Amino acid sequence: MSRTNKVITIIVLAVLIGSGAWYFFAPSHTMSMTADMHHGGADHDSSEQRNVLYWHDPMVPGQRFDKPGPSPFMDMQLVPVYADDSDTSEGVSISAQTQQNLGIRTTVVRMGEISKEAVVQGNVVWNEHAIDVISARATGFIERLYVRAAMEAVKQGQALAEIYVPDWIAVQEEYLLTRDLGGEIGQQLKSGALLRMRVAGMTDSQIAEVVRDGKVHARVTIRAPRSGVLSELNVRAGETVSLGMPLFRISGLNPIWLEANVPESLISSLNLGDTVEVMTVARKNQRYPGKVALLPPEIDQVTRAQRVRIELANPRAELLPGMFASLVIKQNSVADALLVPTEAIITTGSRKIVFTVNDDGKFNPNTITAGLESDTETEVLSGLSAGQNVVTSGQFLVDSEASLKGVMSRMQESAP
Incomplete structure (x- = not known):
């Protein structure tokens, strides 16, 4: 067979094979496409049967659209929300x-x-109503000093110092000489001796002690008039003191004061005698009850605030002068x-x-x-x-x- 005949034979066989393939497979493909179209139509019909409320982008749910299409926010299609979805109104x-x-x-x-509260910052300060200054009532000498340094705690009646007073010896001896005299002149002399002891600086209790014992008391023991802190110590043992010289200063800690600058806007919430609360970081914000002790008739021209004084019970000395503290003002309740x-x-x-x-x-x-x-x-x-x-x-x-x-x-x- 020639070369030309072989080529022709191959071409004819290819055409026959292609025709056969089309004959056998084309109808089934057409039926498959038809079936797919019918199936897709059913799905479309099913989708159309569901009531679409709106379309939205799940990433931006607040924005709604009335028709499908690409999202203007993300690279995705809008998602429909159907009326028969689960009822989200229930939560x-x-x-x-x-x-x-x-x-x-x-x-x-x-x-x-x-209650609505306002907090104003303040400072704990000494109670000036609980300060005693002890001065020398006569010229004398400090023979014994029972306290050694300032800021020591003292108790009421505690001995602070013993002073020898030479000037008291003469007036006491004069009284002892006249106390047994009778008659009107004797009474006048005795009254004059008692008066001179008082003028010399002796207290009524010291005079009564001389009258009771019938002997001279040239030394006097100075005692603390209240419990508190020895805030000032101005003498040392052996020192000479003169009449009127300040010896000790005792400051009480109970009650104690808080002073705070209350703004003008909060002044109307406070009245004299009102109960308030004070807290301090030093005591882990523990609250202490107090009362308004002073509302001075003055507003600071710079801070536009009133310097309010609060009196606080302080039996355990937990609040100390110099502490930062907060005044809690209840406005409404x-x-x-x-x-x-x-x-x-x-x-x-x-x-x-x-x-x-x-x-x-x-x-x-x-x-x-x-x-x-x-x-x-x-x-x-x-x-x-x-x-x-x-x-x-x-x-x-x-x-x-x-x-x-x-x-x-x-x-x-x-x-x-």
């Missing part, structure tokens, strides 16, 4: 595992007392208020939202009206009721989940 469902991962905690809405932790509230512009937990475990956003607010709690005027469980930790993540599922947008639509 957001979050699995227990997810709640644990998010660290979600809840607490119960309760009834209780709340509600005895029976509906309270939630302040951390449970999400503020979005002019609205405040709290997430509650239903009996079925779903989370619901609730718009509330807030009243008084303290450091840890807030009064709820409307939007909640006592006994409800509210989310106090992880509520921002719950809020994000609610936004993804459209709960927040539904709530905004229903809001007036």
